[in-house]
Amino acid sequence: MKRYVVTGGAGFIGSALVRRLLGHGGGEVHVIDNLFSGHEKNLEDVRSKVELHKLDIRDYGGVAAAVAGADVVVHLAAIPSVPRSIHDPVPSHEVNMDGTFNVLRACAEAKVRRVVYSASSSAYGDTEVLPKVETMLPRPKSPYAVQKLTGEYYAGVFHSCFGLETVSLRFFNVYGERQDPSSQYSGVLSLFMRALIERRAPTIFGDGEQTRDFTYVEDVTALIWKAATVPGVGGRVYNAGNGDRYSLNQVWDSLQKIEGVSIPPKYGEPRGGDVRDSQADTTAARRDLGHDPQYTLDQGLRRTLAWYKTQ
Ligand SMILES: NC(=O)c1ccc[n+]([C@@H]2O[C@H](COP(=O)([O-])OP(=O)(O)OC[C@H]3O[C@@H](n4cnc5c(N)ncnc54)[C@H](O)[C@@H]3O)[C@@H](O)[C@H]2O)c1
Incomplete structure (x- = not known):
């Protein structure tokens, strides 16, 4: 029987991935x-089918014990x-950084067959060219972007130096x-959803014309599964976006239309470290991993909103 370990599996993407793996x-x-x-509670309905190791990835001994015997580790924490x-x-x-190093080191020691690492599109920073392609020189603009990029470099080096099969996916x-x-640090669409349901204006940092490649979580977990199973891609890095880009103003407009309301947003000062535009070139992920996003932004927004309304 295959054994999968998901670090960060009680989080947003992790809990969706756990359901896909069980499926x-x-x-x-x-x-x-x-x-x-x-x-x-993110794992509530599947809790009896999952073993939860409540531990910090900064604890090497704990991580090493939990990944022992794993075939695939997906590192999202x-x-x-x-x-x-x-x-x-x-x-x-x-x-x-240290936690990611621990996870990779423990996986190498345990001879895990494949590790999928959650890298980030923030590594690109502001580039003149869109869409962003994996061959571009990264230009991280924040500590977070440096940290995620370093994890990606480490994943590559664990492949080349220690023979650990790693695949990094840059999520958008x-x-x-x-x-x-x-939290104030929550993803922008979750904050939009909450504001919409509460019929409040969301705060947009900057003019709202910054663009993002919004990717529905089910498309991401489908790609993680491919990255975990497709042979011959060890050590590689792939964009995991949808390939489109929409401004925050456009997304808030779409949400208002779906709900049939009119609530002008508030605008705040732009935030340091945020990139202006983001859009994935998905050519490599489509070619090598069979990436095939299934959800348009409108479909993803409707499904997501329907779920938030049940909460
Ligand atoms: N959501 C996005 O848009 C996005 C974009 C790019 C990259 N990513 C990456 O995807 C991964 C998952 O993100 P998410 O959006 O699901 O966030 P999330 O906050 O919902 O999930 C992160 C999980 O990691 C756990 N965690 C944090 N510190 C830990 C520690 N020291 N030890 C063990 N567990 C710890 C948290 O409790 C949480 O369950 C992250 O690595 C993130 O950097 C996400």
């Missing part, structure tokens, strides 16, 4: 999570926020069910 059947699913920003890495850089450095603004809207 494929025939495998054991383990989660490593210290519940820093994840929640046990992180403090995933650009502004948080600026306001409080030490924990984010320790978790995103993922949204969907169970994204936590409760």
